[in-house]
Amino acid sequence: MNQPFAHTILLSDLDGTLIPRGGCVSEGNRAAVERFVAGGGRFGVATGRTPEAAGGYVSGLPIGAPSVFFNGAMLYDWAEKRVLAERPLPGGDAWPRFAERCLAKFPEACIEVYTATDCNIVSNPENDDPRLPHEYYRYRHVALEEVSDIAQTPWLKFFVRDTPEHLRQLEREAAEAGIPELAHGFYSEVEYYEFVAQGTSKGAMLEAIRTLPEYQGWRIIALGDERNDVEMLRNADIGICAGGARAEVRAAADVVGCPVEDDLVAWVLDHVLADEAVARH
Template identity: 55%
Template sequence: MGKFTGKLIISDLDGTLIPRGGKISVENREAIRHFVSEGGLFAIATGRTPEAAAGYVEGLPINAPGVFFNGAMLYDWQGQKVLKTLPLTAGDEENRWPAFARECLKRFPEACLEVYTADNCHVVTPEANDDPRLPFEYYRYDHTELETLVDTKKTPWLKFFACDKHEHLEEYVKLAEEMGVAQLANGFYSEDNYYEFVAREVSKGSMLSHVREMLPGIEIIACGDYLNDKEMLEAADISVAPENAHAEIGKAAKLKGPAVEDHLIAWLVEKL
């Protein structure tokens, strides 16, 4: 038993634990090690794949299930196995997602469109359109013809992602409503130039209910900075946002700490 026994910190990565384009600070790493050494549980919640997250969090004492694909996957970090997936394409008997993706390819020639499956990121647009972040990420991705992914029962989609100018993404969202896929999904901006779809009622927050089932009686302290973190903050017992979080997230959080660059997690552990 330690002074943090019974508590779980679950943190978003980009903009919360890690400065965008940066690395986890020494201060945050030391605070997390101290928290875990005193009985605390630590996990991450991200839109990334487990493989992509691994390059950023290497060496951290992650000892609780983590949330990936913005809520579409629960993953046992220590056991390195998938515990649960909630596919975007489940129940889409009319196969509307591939049809929507085809239309996006026609209407948004500058976009980078990505289909995420449990084992890979499939970029279905030309290499010239690639999101500049891709070569610097810690995961494999393939340029894939969309038509090889249209059998969604054989290859379920966990997430459909677009990177484009914000004004183009607004049209992309309207198209999703027109084609009837928006009603099948939870759609949200994860950055100003990123829009993502996961399954309806799926979010980082909804997956916390499964974490609670696995860890009965745990007190959950959730940290996040952007719109895709909102449901997670609302579902937590204690919600924390950095001072430079999106304005809506700042309002949703019970606690407001320093910016990510000033070691938010270290501040939180000290406050706890």
């Protein structure tokens, strides 16, 4: 049986890469993923979302590779519904203190604390991110005190949605609070700023996949479109960005593909992997 994609993982970001923002997996991309898997490859996702949140978008896709969630704080076996690795935020009580500071300094922000099982919104419900009702996961509004026992329930990700101006101020507040010593802060979109543990990223978890016995010697092709995908694109054997990606993401990629609306996964199979197959023969 012809297996042109044997020993190859295709690891894809979701929003802006596999799916248009606010959209769903196209029939073209769905068919391309199925063709890739039928050809011996394994498909996985790499996202800032939780497994539950991603589930509604990727339902029915043949996900067989370890997948990355919480922007690198969790590596997850989708088929077995099993956590392979977690990287919680270090620093103990520093995080509830910083969250309290953010609530006071940014009264219009949506502030979310992610644990392994929950999205906990600790800010005023009036500030909720408009995306929340359209997502495929449960979230709950709680007082900060309910999630402050980090020793009992570790935080995997701390998230703030606010205006770009306020987020620039948030970066300064974080520096004053000593947060950069504990965490990697980054923009996942212009109004989204997130914190995960130092050394945690989609790219770091890509390297963790390489250490798994089952995937020794496998090639990893990564797809992304945003700044939180840069390290993953650089660490991949082939990093491919969507055509609409910003300049720094394009610079990190080996290949600039088509826009997400034009079925990027199908484009990769037809223009990158097909060319390789021709070259081998």
